[in-house]
Amino acid sequence: MGAPLLELDRVSKRFGSVVVAESLSLTVRTGDALGIVGPNGAGKSSLFSVISGDLAPNSGEVRFDGRPVNALGAAARCRLGIGRTYQVPRSFEHMTVFENVLVAAGRGGGLAGRPAAELAAAVLEQTGLRVEANRPAARLGLLQRKRLELARAIATRPRLLMLDEVAAGLTDPEVRQLIEVVNGVRREGVAVIWVEHVVRALVGVVDRLICLAGGRFIGDGSPAEVLASPEVKEVFLGTGYGVGDTPGGGAGR
Ligand SMILES: Nc1ncnc2c1ncn2[C@@H]1O[C@H](COP(=O)(O)OP(=O)(O)O)[C@@H](O)[C@H]1O
Ligand SMILES: [Mg+2]
Incomplete structure:
Protein backbone atom coordinates (compact mmCIF):
# COMPACT_ATOMS: atom_id res chain seq x y z
CA MET A 1 0.00 0.00 0.00
CA GLY A 2 1.46 3.36 -1.05
CA ALA A 3 1.67 6.53 1.00
CA PRO A 4 -1.38 8.84 1.10
CA LEU A 5 -1.14 11.14 -1.91
CA LEU A 6 -4.51 12.89 -1.99
CA GLU A 7 -6.64 13.34 1.09
CA LEU A 8 -10.07 14.93 1.27
CA ASP A 9 -11.02 15.75 4.82
CA ARG A 10 -14.75 16.47 5.26
CA VAL A 11 -14.97 18.48 2.05
CA SER A 12 -18.28 20.17 1.33
CA LYS A 13 -19.29 22.05 -1.80
CA ARG A 14 -22.63 23.54 -2.76
CA PHE A 15 -23.92 25.88 -5.41
CA GLY A 16 -26.77 27.76 -3.75
CA SER A 17 -29.08 25.01 -2.58
CA VAL A 18 -27.46 22.33 -4.76
CA VAL A 19 -25.19 20.19 -2.59
CA VAL A 20 -22.54 18.40 -4.66
CA ALA A 21 -20.28 17.32 -1.80
CA GLU A 22 -21.38 16.86 1.77
CA SER A 23 -18.50 16.29 4.16
CA LEU A 24 -16.67 13.92 1.81
CA SER A 25 -13.53 12.22 3.06
CA LEU A 26 -11.28 10.16 0.82
CA THR A 27 -7.70 8.94 0.69
CA VAL A 28 -5.99 8.06 -2.58
CA ARG A 29 -2.55 6.51 -2.29
CA THR A 30 0.44 6.43 -4.58
CA GLY A 31 -0.25 3.77 -7.18
CA ASP A 32 -4.03 3.69 -6.62
CA ALA A 33 -6.49 3.68 -9.49
CA LEU A 34 -9.91 4.84 -8.36
CA GLY A 35 -13.02 5.04 -10.51
CA ILE A 36 -15.91 7.37 -9.72
CA VAL A 37 -19.37 6.88 -11.17
CA GLY A 38 -22.57 8.73 -10.46
CA PRO A 39 -25.58 10.27 -12.17
CA ASN A 40 -25.31 13.41 -14.28
CA GLY A 41 -25.19 16.51 -12.12
CA ALA A 42 -24.03 14.56 -9.06
CA GLY A 43 -20.98 16.78 -8.75
CA LYS A 44 -18.18 14.59 -10.11
CA SER A 45 -16.63 17.33 -12.24
CA SER A 46 -17.07 19.84 -9.43
CA LEU A 47 -15.23 17.50 -7.07
CA PHE A 48 -12.32 17.37 -9.53
CA SER A 49 -12.35 21.17 -9.62
CA VAL A 50 -12.21 21.34 -5.83
CA ILE A 51 -9.17 19.02 -5.93
CA SER A 52 -7.46 20.79 -8.84
CA GLY A 53 -8.04 24.24 -7.37
CA ASP A 54 -10.47 25.52 -9.98
CA LEU A 55 -13.19 25.76 -7.31
CA ALA A 56 -12.94 26.46 -3.59
CA PRO A 57 -14.84 24.14 -1.24
CA ASN A 58 -17.29 25.65 1.25
CA SER A 59 -15.54 23.76 4.01
CA GLY A 60 -13.08 20.96 4.56
CA GLU A 61 -9.47 20.45 3.63
CA VAL A 62 -7.72 19.09 0.55
CA ARG A 63 -4.24 17.70 1.20
CA PHE A 64 -1.71 16.56 -1.36
CA ASP A 65 1.36 14.66 -0.32
CA GLY A 66 0.56 15.46 3.31
CA ARG A 67 0.31 19.18 2.73
CA PRO A 68 -2.85 21.33 2.81
CA VAL A 69 -3.40 22.87 -0.63
CA ASN A 70 -6.62 24.83 -0.06
CA ALA A 71 -4.71 28.11 -0.29
CA LEU A 72 -3.03 27.19 -3.59
CA GLY A 73 -4.47 28.02 -7.00
CA ALA A 74 -4.83 25.60 -9.88
CA ALA A 75 -1.45 26.42 -11.47
CA ALA A 76 0.44 25.83 -8.22
CA ARG A 77 -1.40 22.55 -7.59
CA CYS A 78 -0.61 21.44 -11.12
CA ARG A 79 3.08 22.04 -10.49
CA LEU A 80 2.83 19.96 -7.30
CA GLY A 81 1.62 17.09 -9.43
CA ILE A 82 -2.17 17.31 -9.63
CA GLY A 83 -3.09 16.84 -13.28
CA ARG A 84 -6.56 16.68 -14.77
CA THR A 85 -8.54 16.68 -17.95
CA TYR A 86 -11.66 18.77 -18.42
CA GLN A 87 -14.95 17.31 -19.59
CA VAL A 88 -15.21 20.23 -22.01
CA PRO A 89 -11.74 20.27 -23.61
CA PRO A 158 1.32 14.54 -12.72
CA ARG A 159 1.67 12.30 -9.70
CA LEU A 160 -2.12 12.20 -9.61
CA LEU A 161 -4.00 12.16 -12.91
CA MET A 162 -7.73 12.91 -12.85
CA LEU A 163 -9.68 11.93 -15.96
CA ASP A 164 -13.14 13.38 -16.56
CA GLU A 165 -15.21 11.33 -19.03
CA VAL A 166 -12.43 10.85 -21.54
CA ALA A 167 -14.08 7.70 -22.94
CA ALA A 168 -17.44 9.31 -23.73
CA GLY A 169 -18.40 8.83 -27.36
CA LEU A 170 -15.51 6.51 -28.24
CA THR A 171 -15.91 3.21 -30.11
CA ASP A 172 -14.91 -0.10 -28.50
CA PRO A 173 -11.49 -0.24 -30.21
CA GLU A 174 -10.87 3.38 -29.22
CA VAL A 175 -11.83 2.57 -25.64
CA ARG A 176 -9.35 -0.32 -25.64
CA GLN A 177 -6.59 1.98 -26.88
CA LEU A 178 -7.46 4.48 -24.18
CA ILE A 179 -7.29 1.77 -21.50
CA GLU A 180 -3.79 0.90 -22.71
CA VAL A 181 -2.66 4.51 -22.52
CA VAL A 182 -4.04 4.97 -19.00
CA ASN A 183 -2.54 1.68 -17.82
CA GLY A 184 0.80 2.82 -19.26
CA VAL A 185 0.59 5.98 -17.15
CA ARG A 186 -0.26 3.87 -14.10
CA ARG A 187 2.78 1.68 -14.63
CA GLU A 188 4.92 4.82 -14.30
CA GLY A 189 3.60 5.08 -10.74
CA VAL A 190 0.99 7.77 -11.33
CA ALA A 191 -2.18 7.53 -9.25
CA VAL A 192 -5.38 7.78 -11.30
CA ILE A 193 -8.89 8.95 -10.48
CA TRP A 194 -11.23 8.39 -13.38
CA VAL A 195 -14.78 9.72 -13.61
CA GLU A 196 -16.56 7.81 -16.33
CA HIS A 197 -20.00 6.60 -17.40
CA VAL A 198 -18.42 4.05 -19.74
CA VAL A 199 -18.03 1.35 -17.10
CA ARG A 200 -16.27 -1.07 -19.43
CA ALA A 201 -13.47 1.48 -19.77
CA LEU A 202 -13.22 1.97 -16.03
CA VAL A 203 -13.01 -1.69 -15.17
CA GLY A 204 -10.08 -2.06 -17.55
CA VAL A 205 -8.05 0.20 -15.29
CA VAL A 206 -9.39 0.77 -11.79
CA ASP A 207 -9.28 -1.60 -8.86
CA ARG A 208 -11.47 0.53 -6.64
CA LEU A 209 -14.80 2.17 -7.38
CA ILE A 210 -16.92 4.79 -5.63
CA CYS A 211 -20.32 6.16 -6.57
CA LEU A 212 -21.09 9.84 -5.93
CA ALA A 213 -24.75 10.72 -5.51
CA GLY A 214 -26.60 13.29 -3.45
CA GLY A 215 -23.32 14.77 -2.26
CA ARG A 216 -22.23 11.50 -0.68
CA PHE A 217 -20.10 8.53 -1.58
CA ILE A 218 -22.14 5.36 -1.89
CA GLY A 219 -20.08 2.21 -1.83
CA ASP A 220 -16.31 1.92 -1.88
CA GLY A 221 -14.77 -1.34 -2.97
CA SER A 222 -13.95 -3.44 -5.99
CA PRO A 223 -15.83 -2.44 -9.16
CA ALA A 224 -17.78 -5.71 -9.10
CA GLU A 225 -18.87 -5.20 -5.49
CA VAL A 226 -19.87 -1.58 -5.91
CA LEU A 227 -21.76 -2.13 -9.18
CA ALA A 228 -23.64 -5.03 -7.61
CA SER A 229 -24.77 -2.94 -4.64
CA PRO A 230 -28.56 -2.33 -4.67
CA GLU A 231 -28.08 1.29 -3.63
CA VAL A 232 -25.68 1.98 -6.50
CA LYS A 233 -27.92 0.16 -8.97
CA GLU A 234 -30.84 2.29 -7.86
CA VAL A 235 -28.88 5.47 -8.48
CA PHE A 236 -28.06 4.28 -12.00
CA LEU A 237 -31.54 3.09 -12.88
CA GLY A 238 -33.21 5.47 -15.27
CA THR A 239 -29.99 7.24 -16.12
CA GLY A 240 -29.29 4.88 -19.01
CA TYR A 241 -25.79 4.32 -17.71
CA GLY A 242 -24.27 1.44 -15.87
CA VAL A 243 -27.07 -1.08 -16.30
CA GLY A 244 -25.97 -3.94 -18.53
CA ASP A 245 -22.55 -2.35 -18.77
CA THR A 246 -21.08 -4.02 -15.74
CA PRO A 247 -17.96 -6.20 -15.53
CA GLY A 248 -18.75 -9.58 -16.97
CA GLY A 249 -21.19 -7.97 -19.39
CA GLY A 250 -18.52 -8.60 -21.96
CA ALA A 251 -18.76 -5.39 -23.92
CA GLY A 252 -15.39 -4.13 -25.00
CA ARG A 253 -13.35 -6.55 -22.90
N1 LIG B 1 -19.78 26.85 -11.39
C1 LIG B 1 -21.00 26.44 -11.08
N2 LIG B 1 -21.93 27.29 -10.61
C2 LIG B 1 -23.17 26.86 -10.28
N3 LIG B 1 -23.59 25.59 -10.37
C3 LIG B 1 -22.71 24.70 -10.83
C4 LIG B 1 -21.38 25.05 -11.21
N4 LIG B 1 -20.73 23.94 -11.62
C5 LIG B 1 -21.62 22.94 -11.52
N5 LIG B 1 -22.80 23.38 -11.04
C6 LIG B 1 -23.98 22.56 -10.74
O1 LIG B 1 -23.55 21.57 -9.82
C7 LIG B 1 -24.13 20.31 -10.12
C8 LIG B 1 -23.05 19.30 -10.37
O2 LIG B 1 -22.40 19.56 -11.60
P1 LIG B 1 -21.16 18.68 -12.09
O3 LIG B 1 -20.09 18.77 -11.09
O4 LIG B 1 -20.85 19.13 -13.47
O5 LIG B 1 -21.79 17.21 -12.09
P2 LIG B 1 -21.31 15.88 -12.83
O6 LIG B 1 -19.93 16.10 -13.32
O7 LIG B 1 -21.42 14.81 -11.80
O8 LIG B 1 -22.29 15.66 -13.94
C9 LIG B 1 -25.06 20.55 -11.30
O9 LIG B 1 -26.35 20.78 -10.80
C10 LIG B 1 -24.48 21.78 -11.94
O10 LIG B 1 -25.47 22.49 -12.63
MG1 LIG C 1 -19.12 16.00 -15.17
Whole structure:
Protein backbone atom coordinates (compact mmCIF):
# COMPACT_ATOMS: atom_id res chain seq x y z
CA MET A 1 0.00 0.00 0.00
CA GLY A 2 1.46 3.36 -1.05
CA ALA A 3 1.67 6.53 1.00
CA PRO A 4 -1.38 8.84 1.10
CA LEU A 5 -1.14 11.14 -1.91
CA LEU A 6 -4.51 12.89 -1.99
CA GLU A 7 -6.64 13.34 1.09
CA LEU A 8 -10.07 14.93 1.27
CA ASP A 9 -11.02 15.75 4.82
CA ARG A 10 -14.75 16.47 5.26
CA VAL A 11 -14.97 18.48 2.05
CA SER A 12 -18.28 20.17 1.33
CA LYS A 13 -19.29 22.05 -1.80
CA ARG A 14 -22.63 23.54 -2.76
CA PHE A 15 -23.92 25.88 -5.41
CA GLY A 16 -26.77 27.76 -3.75
CA SER A 17 -29.08 25.01 -2.58
CA VAL A 18 -27.46 22.33 -4.76
CA VAL A 19 -25.19 20.19 -2.59
CA VAL A 20 -22.54 18.40 -4.66
CA ALA A 21 -20.28 17.32 -1.80
CA GLU A 22 -21.38 16.86 1.77
CA SER A 23 -18.50 16.29 4.16
CA LEU A 24 -16.67 13.92 1.81
CA SER A 25 -13.53 12.22 3.06
CA LEU A 26 -11.28 10.16 0.82
CA THR A 27 -7.70 8.94 0.69
CA VAL A 28 -5.99 8.06 -2.58
CA ARG A 29 -2.55 6.51 -2.29
CA THR A 30 0.44 6.43 -4.58
CA GLY A 31 -0.25 3.77 -7.18
CA ASP A 32 -4.03 3.69 -6.62
CA ALA A 33 -6.49 3.68 -9.49
CA LEU A 34 -9.91 4.84 -8.36
CA GLY A 35 -13.02 5.04 -10.51
CA ILE A 36 -15.91 7.37 -9.72
CA VAL A 37 -19.37 6.88 -11.17
CA GLY A 38 -22.57 8.73 -10.46
CA PRO A 39 -25.58 10.27 -12.17
CA ASN A 40 -25.31 13.41 -14.28
CA GLY A 41 -25.19 16.51 -12.12
CA ALA A 42 -24.03 14.56 -9.06
CA GLY A 43 -20.98 16.78 -8.75
CA LYS A 44 -18.18 14.59 -10.11
CA SER A 45 -16.63 17.33 -12.24
CA SER A 46 -17.07 19.84 -9.43
CA LEU A 47 -15.23 17.50 -7.07
CA PHE A 48 -12.32 17.37 -9.53
CA SER A 49 -12.35 21.17 -9.62
CA VAL A 50 -12.21 21.34 -5.83
CA ILE A 51 -9.17 19.02 -5.93
CA SER A 52 -7.46 20.79 -8.84
CA GLY A 53 -8.04 24.24 -7.37
CA ASP A 54 -10.47 25.52 -9.98
CA LEU A 55 -13.19 25.76 -7.31
CA ALA A 56 -12.94 26.46 -3.59
CA PRO A 57 -14.84 24.14 -1.24
CA ASN A 58 -17.29 25.65 1.25
CA SER A 59 -15.54 23.76 4.01
CA GLY A 60 -13.08 20.96 4.56
CA GLU A 61 -9.47 20.45 3.63
CA VAL A 62 -7.72 19.09 0.55
CA ARG A 63 -4.24 17.70 1.20
CA PHE A 64 -1.71 16.56 -1.36
CA ASP A 65 1.36 14.66 -0.32
CA GLY A 66 0.56 15.46 3.31
CA ARG A 67 0.31 19.18 2.73
CA PRO A 68 -2.85 21.33 2.81
CA VAL A 69 -3.40 22.87 -0.63
CA ASN A 70 -6.62 24.83 -0.06
CA ALA A 71 -4.71 28.11 -0.29
CA LEU A 72 -3.03 27.19 -3.59
CA GLY A 73 -4.47 28.02 -7.00
CA ALA A 74 -4.83 25.60 -9.88
CA ALA A 75 -1.45 26.42 -11.47
CA ALA A 76 0.44 25.83 -8.22
CA ARG A 77 -1.40 22.55 -7.59
CA CYS A 78 -0.61 21.44 -11.12
CA ARG A 79 3.08 22.04 -10.49
CA LEU A 80 2.83 19.96 -7.30
CA GLY A 81 1.62 17.09 -9.43
CA ILE A 82 -2.17 17.31 -9.63
CA GLY A 83 -3.09 16.84 -13.28
CA ARG A 84 -6.56 16.68 -14.77
CA THR A 85 -8.54 16.68 -17.95
CA TYR A 86 -11.66 18.77 -18.42
CA GLN A 87 -14.95 17.31 -19.59
CA VAL A 88 -15.21 20.23 -22.01
CA PRO A 89 -11.74 20.27 -23.61
CA ARG A 90 -9.69 23.35 -22.90
CA SER A 91 -7.00 23.23 -25.55
CA PHE A 92 -5.72 26.41 -27.18
CA GLU A 93 -7.65 26.32 -30.43
CA HIS A 94 -5.30 28.39 -32.57
CA MET A 95 -2.22 26.40 -31.52
CA THR A 96 -1.13 23.13 -33.03
CA VAL A 97 -1.46 19.85 -31.16
CA PHE A 98 2.29 19.83 -30.49
CA GLU A 99 2.27 23.42 -29.21
CA ASN A 100 -0.62 22.64 -26.87
CA VAL A 101 1.27 19.74 -25.33
CA LEU A 102 4.49 21.76 -25.22
CA VAL A 103 2.75 24.49 -23.21
CA ALA A 104 1.55 21.85 -20.73
CA ALA A 105 5.07 20.40 -20.42
CA GLY A 106 6.40 23.89 -19.75
CA ARG A 107 3.81 25.47 -17.47
CA GLY A 108 2.68 22.36 -15.67
CA GLY A 109 5.63 20.04 -16.11
CA GLY A 110 8.22 22.70 -15.29
CA LEU A 111 10.37 21.87 -18.32
CA ALA A 112 11.88 24.20 -20.92
CA GLY A 113 13.78 23.94 -24.19
CA ARG A 114 14.74 20.54 -25.45
CA PRO A 115 13.51 18.44 -22.51
CA ALA A 116 10.06 20.06 -22.87
CA ALA A 117 10.01 19.35 -26.61
CA GLU A 118 11.14 15.77 -26.06
CA LEU A 119 8.49 15.16 -23.44
CA ALA A 120 5.82 16.68 -25.70
CA ALA A 121 6.90 14.42 -28.57
CA ALA A 122 6.89 11.34 -26.32
CA VAL A 123 3.43 12.15 -24.98
CA LEU A 124 2.07 12.61 -28.53
CA GLU A 125 3.43 9.19 -29.39
CA GLN A 126 1.98 7.67 -26.20
CA THR A 127 -1.49 9.09 -26.87
CA GLY A 128 -1.58 8.28 -30.59
CA LEU A 129 -1.43 11.92 -31.67
CA ARG A 130 1.90 11.99 -33.46
CA VAL A 131 0.34 12.25 -36.92
CA GLU A 132 -1.75 15.21 -35.75
CA ALA A 133 1.20 17.09 -34.25
CA ASN A 134 1.06 20.02 -36.66
CA ARG A 135 -2.70 20.39 -36.90
CA PRO A 136 -4.40 23.30 -35.17
CA ALA A 137 -6.42 22.02 -32.21
CA ALA A 138 -9.51 23.70 -33.67
CA ARG A 139 -9.47 21.21 -36.57
CA LEU A 140 -9.54 18.01 -34.51
CA GLY A 141 -12.46 15.61 -34.34
CA LEU A 142 -13.93 14.25 -31.10
CA LEU A 143 -11.53 11.34 -30.57
CA GLN A 144 -8.45 13.46 -31.22
CA ARG A 145 -9.76 16.20 -28.95
CA LYS A 146 -10.17 13.71 -26.14
CA ARG A 147 -6.67 12.46 -26.81
CA LEU A 148 -5.27 15.98 -26.77
CA GLU A 149 -6.96 16.68 -23.46
CA LEU A 150 -5.36 13.53 -22.07
CA ALA A 151 -1.97 14.38 -23.64
CA ARG A 152 -1.99 17.85 -22.10
CA ALA A 153 -2.68 16.39 -18.67
CA ILE A 154 0.05 13.73 -19.00
CA ALA A 155 2.56 16.35 -20.19
CA THR A 156 2.22 18.22 -16.88
CA ARG A 157 4.00 15.20 -15.36
CA PRO A 158 1.32 14.54 -12.72
CA ARG A 159 1.67 12.30 -9.70
CA LEU A 160 -2.12 12.20 -9.61
CA LEU A 161 -4.00 12.16 -12.91
CA MET A 162 -7.73 12.91 -12.85
CA LEU A 163 -9.68 11.93 -15.96
CA ASP A 164 -13.14 13.38 -16.56
CA GLU A 165 -15.21 11.33 -19.03
CA VAL A 166 -12.43 10.85 -21.54
CA ALA A 167 -14.08 7.70 -22.94
CA ALA A 168 -17.44 9.31 -23.73
CA GLY A 169 -18.40 8.83 -27.36
CA LEU A 170 -15.51 6.51 -28.24
CA THR A 171 -15.91 3.21 -30.11
CA ASP A 172 -14.91 -0.10 -28.50
CA PRO A 173 -11.49 -0.24 -30.21
CA GLU A 174 -10.87 3.38 -29.22
CA VAL A 175 -11.83 2.57 -25.64
CA ARG A 176 -9.35 -0.32 -25.64
CA GLN A 177 -6.59 1.98 -26.88
CA LEU A 178 -7.46 4.48 -24.18
CA ILE A 179 -7.29 1.77 -21.50
CA GLU A 180 -3.79 0.90 -22.71
CA VAL A 181 -2.66 4.51 -22.52
CA VAL A 182 -4.04 4.97 -19.00
CA ASN A 183 -2.54 1.68 -17.82
CA GLY A 184 0.80 2.82 -19.26
CA VAL A 185 0.59 5.98 -17.15
CA ARG A 186 -0.26 3.87 -14.10
CA ARG A 187 2.78 1.68 -14.63
CA GLU A 188 4.92 4.82 -14.30
CA GLY A 189 3.60 5.08 -10.74
CA VAL A 190 0.99 7.77 -11.33
CA ALA A 191 -2.18 7.53 -9.25
CA VAL A 192 -5.38 7.78 -11.30
CA ILE A 193 -8.89 8.95 -10.48
CA TRP A 194 -11.23 8.39 -13.38
CA VAL A 195 -14.78 9.72 -13.61
CA GLU A 196 -16.56 7.81 -16.33
CA HIS A 197 -20.00 6.60 -17.40
CA VAL A 198 -18.42 4.05 -19.74
CA VAL A 199 -18.03 1.35 -17.10
CA ARG A 200 -16.27 -1.07 -19.43
CA ALA A 201 -13.47 1.48 -19.77
CA LEU A 202 -13.22 1.97 -16.03
CA VAL A 203 -13.01 -1.69 -15.17
CA GLY A 204 -10.08 -2.06 -17.55
CA VAL A 205 -8.05 0.20 -15.29
CA VAL A 206 -9.39 0.77 -11.79
CA ASP A 207 -9.28 -1.60 -8.86
CA ARG A 208 -11.47 0.53 -6.64
CA LEU A 209 -14.80 2.17 -7.38
CA ILE A 210 -16.92 4.79 -5.63
CA CYS A 211 -20.32 6.16 -6.57
CA LEU A 212 -21.09 9.84 -5.93
CA ALA A 213 -24.75 10.72 -5.51
CA GLY A 214 -26.60 13.29 -3.45
CA GLY A 215 -23.32 14.77 -2.26
CA ARG A 216 -22.23 11.50 -0.68
CA PHE A 217 -20.10 8.53 -1.58
CA ILE A 218 -22.14 5.36 -1.89
CA GLY A 219 -20.08 2.21 -1.83
CA ASP A 220 -16.31 1.92 -1.88
CA GLY A 221 -14.77 -1.34 -2.97
CA SER A 222 -13.95 -3.44 -5.99
CA PRO A 223 -15.83 -2.44 -9.16
CA ALA A 224 -17.78 -5.71 -9.10
CA GLU A 225 -18.87 -5.20 -5.49
CA VAL A 226 -19.87 -1.58 -5.91
CA LEU A 227 -21.76 -2.13 -9.18
CA ALA A 228 -23.64 -5.03 -7.61
CA SER A 229 -24.77 -2.94 -4.64
CA PRO A 230 -28.56 -2.33 -4.67
CA GLU A 231 -28.08 1.29 -3.63
CA VAL A 232 -25.68 1.98 -6.50
CA LYS A 233 -27.92 0.16 -8.97
CA GLU A 234 -30.84 2.29 -7.86
CA VAL A 235 -28.88 5.47 -8.48
CA PHE A 236 -28.06 4.28 -12.00
CA LEU A 237 -31.54 3.09 -12.88
CA GLY A 238 -33.21 5.47 -15.27
CA THR A 239 -29.99 7.24 -16.12
CA GLY A 240 -29.29 4.88 -19.01
CA TYR A 241 -25.79 4.32 -17.71
CA GLY A 242 -24.27 1.44 -15.87
CA VAL A 243 -27.07 -1.08 -16.30
CA GLY A 244 -25.97 -3.94 -18.53
CA ASP A 245 -22.55 -2.35 -18.77
CA THR A 246 -21.08 -4.02 -15.74
CA PRO A 247 -17.96 -6.20 -15.53
CA GLY A 248 -18.75 -9.58 -16.97
CA GLY A 249 -21.19 -7.97 -19.39
CA GLY A 250 -18.52 -8.60 -21.96
CA ALA A 251 -18.76 -5.39 -23.92
CA GLY A 252 -15.39 -4.13 -25.00
CA ARG A 253 -13.35 -6.55 -22.90
N1 LIG B 1 -19.78 26.85 -11.39
C1 LIG B 1 -21.00 26.44 -11.08
N2 LIG B 1 -21.93 27.29 -10.61
C2 LIG B 1 -23.17 26.86 -10.28
N3 LIG B 1 -23.59 25.59 -10.37
C3 LIG B 1 -22.71 24.70 -10.83
C4 LIG B 1 -21.38 25.05 -11.21
N4 LIG B 1 -20.73 23.94 -11.62
C5 LIG B 1 -21.62 22.94 -11.52
N5 LIG B 1 -22.80 23.38 -11.04
C6 LIG B 1 -23.98 22.56 -10.74
O1 LIG B 1 -23.55 21.57 -9.82
C7 LIG B 1 -24.13 20.31 -10.12
C8 LIG B 1 -23.05 19.30 -10.37
O2 LIG B 1 -22.40 19.56 -11.60
P1 LIG B 1 -21.16 18.68 -12.09
O3 LIG B 1 -20.09 18.77 -11.09
O4 LIG B 1 -20.85 19.13 -13.47
O5 LIG B 1 -21.79 17.21 -12.09
P2 LIG B 1 -21.31 15.88 -12.83
O6 LIG B 1 -19.93 16.10 -13.32
O7 LIG B 1 -21.42 14.81 -11.80
O8 LIG B 1 -22.29 15.66 -13.94
C9 LIG B 1 -25.06 20.55 -11.30
O9 LIG B 1 -26.35 20.78 -10.80
C10 LIG B 1 -24.48 21.78 -11.94
O10 LIG B 1 -25.47 22.49 -12.63
MG1 LIG C 1 -19.12 16.00 -15.17
